[in-house]
Amino acid sequence: MRLPVVVVGRLERHARYRAVIVDDGAPTSEIPAPDEQAGSEATSIDAGLTGSGLAAERERRLNHVASLRPSGTEPYPYRFDRTHDLGDVRSAWGNLEAGTETDDRVSIAGRIMLLRDSGKLIFATVQDRGGEVQLFISKAVIGDEGFADVKALDLGDWVGVTGTVMTTRKGELSIKVDAATLLSKAVRPLPDKWHGLTDTDTRFRQRYADLIVNAEARRHFEVRHAIISSFRRTLADAGFIEVETPVLHVEAGGAHARPFVTHHNALDMQLYLRIALELHLKRLIVGGMERVYEIGRIFRNEGISTRHNPEFTMMELYQAFADWNDVMDITELLITNAARDALGTTVLTIRGTSVDLADPWPRVRMIDAASEAVGAELHPSMPVDALAAIARDHGVSVAPHWAPGKIIEEVFEAHCEKDLVRPTFVTGHPVDISPLARVHRDDPHLTERFELFVDSRELANGYSELNDPIEQRSRFEAEQAAKEAGDAERGTVDEDYLRALEYGMPPTGGLGVGMDRLAMLLAGVDSIREVILFPTLRPEVM
RNA sequence: CCGCCUCUAGCUCAAUGGCAGAGCAGUGGACUCUUAAUCCAUUGGUUCUGGGUUCGAAUCCCAGGGGGCGGACCA
Incomplete structure (x- = not known):
């Protein structure tokens, strides 16, 4: 995949949240316990499964889930009331000066993307659809029990928290958490927070993981949505049903x-x-x-x-x-409106x-473009043989059943399309x-x-x-x-x-x-798979 | 369907014929203003699969599989 330079730059900027994708490990019940495999004939076969970092990680997290319920914590609760999404938080409080404490209480929900544990103070970066915000979790504020629960969180878990809006000494917008609730335990890791997910196969097969960690991927589908909704507005305004x-x-x-x-x-x-x-x-x-x-x-x-x-x-x-002619006018209107709505500008690179x-x-006539390309007049009224001879002279192979127009079109495709930027x-x-x-x-x-x-x-x-x-x-x-x-x-x-x-x-x-190609154009990508959520692939061998 | 490239730990990548490694993630420990936090220790491998060459293969060869790019196909 070749991306325009601008887009590559974006990818790098967002690279810290790319995900780690993981093969399916065997179900926990099928993973032999260490003492079961020790000394057995099967050790060399099973060792690969238990030895895998993924299998061990899943097992650890599943065991944690199993331990939560008896202690009265539901690892998959039914609902959570939030007062703001993270975009709301950033737009309402994004201009606070460094070192500000407010009394503004918010409840937010998001997925934990980063954790920075410094003992009795934990910083977490959470992400929801609207953006990302830092959690400031102090043992003195949340209490010993709540702090222990936060310590048990993993990257990828969904949490709901309540607290007050603040900024740190360095100015990072944060929520000082006084209560945190696990909303969904992730048992599969989001491992590499920095290099992330670049393997195209995995990105398309496990689009969910791509979307979690790759802001650029999310942007492609925001652009796509903006185009489609823009089309609907333009057409409704023009009286279309x-x-x-x-x-x-x-x-x-x-x-x-x-x-x-x-x-x-x-x-x-x-x-x-x-x-x-x-x-x-x-x-x-x-x-x-x-x-x-x-x-x-x-x-x-x-x-x-x-x-x-x-x-x-x-x-x-x-x-x-x-x-x-009317239709060409509508085409220009639809696409320029879509660019404005999706990108805020009609200027593309x-x-x-x-x-x-x-x-x-x-506007250029196909026959004029094709004629110019071959340096000879081409017109569908000409004999097929004459057209075919000119086409062959210019490297266009001609099938026997082709009509004159088809030959001209092939010449156009071979020699003119590439120059239409x-x-x-x-x-x-x-x-x-x-x-x-x-x-x-x-x-x-x-x-x-x-x-x-x-x-x-x-x-x-x-x-x-x-x-x-x-x-x-x-x-x-x-x-x-x-x-x-x-x-x-x-x-x-x-x-x-x-x-x-x-x-x-x-x-x-x-x-x-x-619509896919228009989304490619406005998103600035060179592959249709970047604008189709689940592109067609061969079935995965699992 | 054809050509070229590619496949190594959960992820991102090293190792080019001679002991399979690093960073991140994970685990254990330290830390109340971090920003990819940092520091100490540490677990983890069917090198895509199957054959072959070789004293010895992640590395070379053959076949197969997945993916990428290009072509063919696609008004």
């Missing part, structure tokens, strides 16, 4: 991708997980809903990479009486270049690669379609929607023919969708935005 459409599809349409196949038992039929939201949402435009959107999970049975996860999140919207999203986004609308895709887009009003070989590229990644795709049922049928039939000719990703004829169009779909503009 949020809807939910089926995930289980009889036909996987709306995009070119291989679907996941599943089976419904009661209906005894094959179903597909959706590869796009498009066709159902446009049915709703036919129904007169005028402005609809859905933020939903999409499934594509294809490769996994830093830019692809088999399940990912797409926002699609459709607006009646609008065309592609992309590959070392400062980019202000608020500046107008350039700042937000750029690539427009006017050929008809043969755009079966649901309306033909361009000035060129019958092109469509009124655009894709948004930022940092060489496709972020969004939109067009003036094809609403002529006769033309849509012939486009579908071309798709089906291509599929039958061996192009597995091509579509089929969706008769119900055609029936809907026959009822009349108003002129409509539509948009799809890859």
Whole structure:
């Protein structure tokens, strides 16, 4: 994983709270007691288990849990009343001068991240969702019994405490604790408080541990949430209605991708997980809903990479009486608003270049970009053979069944995408690669379609929607023919969708935005796994 | 599916053919203003798995597994 320099800096700054992750030890009951294994034939095998630092640590903590209940302490109590979260505490008292004692009493709850024991005085750093604050625990204040309980706490335990707000002589905001309650005993350690958790495999498999200790990981998902809620606000303000459409599809349409196949038992039929939201949402435009959107999970049975996860999140919207120009405007509004809401600025640094999203986004026709790249005019009206020859001359291998537009698109992808750093609308895709887009009003070989590229990644795709049922049928039939000719990703004829169009779909503009990729852009990360809480991985061998 | 890299204590990492180590975490002890607290002592190993080469393998070779990156695939 290559992170931008800025982000690496953040990681280091927060490194003190990275976690230690641990393999599963054997259940305690299966760990032989030391005298059971001594001298036995099995010693050499079992020694590895008991000898492990983890197994011993878990056993110690589990024994502690077992000893708490008889003494009247519940290690997993039901609830705790807090008066503030730690962000509240810091914003209300963060400006106290060093050495201040207040009479302000608070109750807070958090996880113990650091412990500094200096005999009759213990400092603990606790963390909750809002931040972190130091606990100042004096034996003289909390009493001998309470102090002994605090001594028994481990890193990772959840505690609730009550006390007064103060600052230390050095100025550290603290809570002088007069009562502490164990809220949940951690029996697995958070070992390395400094070097922490960097192993990507463990970070993704045990995301809970990543989130506990890696503030940068938490930030990625705060950014993601801010983007999604920003989208909902922008769309609500523009009069859009949020809807939910089926995930289980009889036909996987709306995009070119291989679907996941599943089976419904009661209906005894094959179903597909959706590869796009498009066709159902446009049915709703036919129904007169005028402005609809859905933020939903999409499934594509294809490769996994830093830019692809088999399940990912797409926002699609459709607006009646609008065309592609309106949709490009909405795209800019959605994304600049999201940047403002998630980051507080529209200025991003992309590959070392400062980019202000608020500046107008350039538009370039796909055929112009591709033509410039090869130094020859490319147009889907040209003979396939001529296009294929030019493409091959420029290192693009051409499959036999490809239509002219497909060849131009491949040239574009091979030679132009990599240079699209700042937000750029690539427009006017050929008809043969755009079966649901309306033909361009000035060129019958092109469509009124655009894709948004930022940092060489496709972020969004939109067009003036094809609403002529006769033309849509012939486009579908071309798709089906291509599929039958061996192009597995091509579509089929969706008769119900055609029936809907026959009822009349108003002129409509539509948009799809890859939410994960937008989150990557605004979070400043280079892997989609950094913005998906539980990315798809091979099953863990346990 | 292909190529390259990688896998050592709970975590972060050393040891490059010759006794498997450190820091942190843990354990025992000291300490009432610490900030990765500090100081003293200390437990902990299937070096991913299985073969092979060698007097000797964490290290070299082969096969397999996990992960990363790149490619393929992905409008």
